[in-house]
Amino acid sequence: MTSDTKEILDAILEPETSAADFAGMALPGSYRAVTVHKDEAEMFAGLAGRDKDPRKSLHVEDVPVPELGPGEALVAVMASSVNYNSVWTSIFEPVSTFGFLERYGRVSPLAKRHDLPYHVIGSDLAGVVLRTGAGVNRWHPGDRVVAHCLSVELESADGHDDTMLDPEQRIWGFETNFGGLAELALVKANQLMPKPEHLTWEEAASPGLVNSTAYRQLVSRNGAGMKQGDNVLVWGASGGLGSYATQFVLAGGATPICVVSSPQKAEVCRRMGAEAIIDRTAEGYRFWKDEHTQDPREWKRFGARIRELTGGEDVDIVFEHPGRDTFGASVYVARRGGTVVTCASTSGYRHEYDNRYLWMSLKRIVGSHFANYREAWEANRLIAKGRIHPTLSRVYPLEETGQAAYDVHRNLHQGKVGVLALAPREGLGVTDPELRAKHLPAINLFRGA
Template sequence: TVWSAMFEPLPTFRFLEHFGKQGVWEARHDRPYHVVGSDAAGVIVRLGSGVRHWQIGDHVVASPAYVDDQEPGTHADGMMGNRQLAWGFETNFGALAHYTIMRASQLIPKPPHLTWEEAACNTLCAGTAYRMLVGEHGVRIKQGDVVLIWGATGGLGGYAVQFVKNGGGIPVGVVSSERKACILRALGCDVIIDRNELGFDDYDPDDGEKTVEIGKRLGRIIRRETGTDPHAVFDYVGKSTFGISVFVVRRGGAVVTCGSSTGYDHRYLWMKLKRIIGSHIANLDEEWELEFRTLRGLARRTGPFV
């Protein structure tokens, strides 16, 4: 990776050193070189003695999620394990080589109708977008949902458009050029918005008034084209769009993110799958439940406030 070559913002060899301390097998990853890459497809040429469900010669695709199957949380959701890593980034022996090494738990049968190149490029971006929008741990879009997608022709955004469209939703893609708009039309995107028409030229994300101004302009366009505010916003751009995403999504809607290419670093939000939940007062049922607990002495009527 660029990080490995520049040693900025940190050398990825630090990941290998940390991983190598976890056990004898893991220690083999701590080398003075780093074979990177997290997307791969290929043929199994050798198997470890503990592999049961695969055979030499099988055509497979690699999952980039490197999980520890001895962690209890992994059995509910592999991404929730404390030792879950990105293969070929936080481990060695990644995809950019003639031969690679991976765990059996990473293997997926290669779709026979895809070329090797097509099969190899799907799992990282497509899997990320699928979890964010479709999987039970994401926003779980349904038929008729309007989803605003920033960077809609990128690796993540392009898959997001397809998942929303094929799931019966209404994708709203934001792009910055006519060439990219043509790509969205080919993907069947229902609504295409030119970012240049929103007023981003002199936009400072720290300017609250400007954020609201752009958010209102974007919201009017989306309501005009779809009849409603978006149920969800797919945002991996970061600071330059996040405030607008929060403003434009409908009441009770969701903003889902997996990274940030601009502004603040919120890796500890998405890498550890944490949630930020917006909350306001309480509904009547919640107030009744509160009073029930107060009557039972589980909540004080007055607190020890100063």
């Protein structure tokens, strides 16, 4: 930490610091950030994805503070978190993110700032606004904020019904530079949302990407449109995405059927309130006979197990994100007229399924990618009200982000893995201790899991 960033931290920790104080504070010339390097994009060539090690590719280094443009905000980052897109960036899969930065750099002279030989990664943050650019009226220096990761230009009509359809839609910190795994971050002002007051910085930083993604995927009319009484199959139900999906299912009056891979993860789901749980490792499901051949008998065995847990009913919705390993089974087990909603492919992008079970049973496959600003705002509002809770299990310092990403890559984690940026320790940032006390057991449910 430089003397300039320490001054920023001291101001944030001092409750009497005013908006004018933040606005008058000198900005540092550089800041610490987690980066990947363009000249190392081939460092894992020839290795299987599982063998690529984020600890070797992620660097923590000083980088220059970027120029602030119109409609943007510079935020002092107190904490961030690791998402699977940070893992993808770190192992240069499915492609190097420097291609994204190069394409963005061609959009405008201002966007050219993002096309650099290093990429500051990270798609979550909780922190304090330091500066705003021309045209920003809603947010001011000193505001305590979290950020969602949708970056849009909105110069096309396509994005004005659903901003996720903007042709220039990008994921901040993955397809843009100056992400949240750093002491400072550059965001568009329409990414900002109020920080939930009952949460610490690291807790507030952890839901953003996954909570908004799960909200759109399940609750929004742009996703599955879940309703009360639905049966919802949740893959990876104790993981970063699945832990929020499980909460939304329970909070929405539906029934989660939680798929996990260990007794410990099953116990976490029980503590969230789920009752129908399948430990796919213990029950030995193998949906692929070999690399090229799926096993429909395993789909049927899986479907029968689901019906045992639901009183004979098939699932209305499948919350999909593993991809290749599970997609054939997901299409099969969805009820007649049911929906498979997918937002990722962490086990592989080339899906195979038996289309007879889709068309003859009138099922739907819905693609869902992150969330628009309204959906992200609503998802954050539920966090702020204590209806949905962070699923933070472990927190690392910025210097150990490589290890944090490794844990996520190897599925060694539960829920979300947080990272402290400017925050000197965990436990800071709470301004509503009353609401916190009311929900503390739920807030800490994943701790030590």
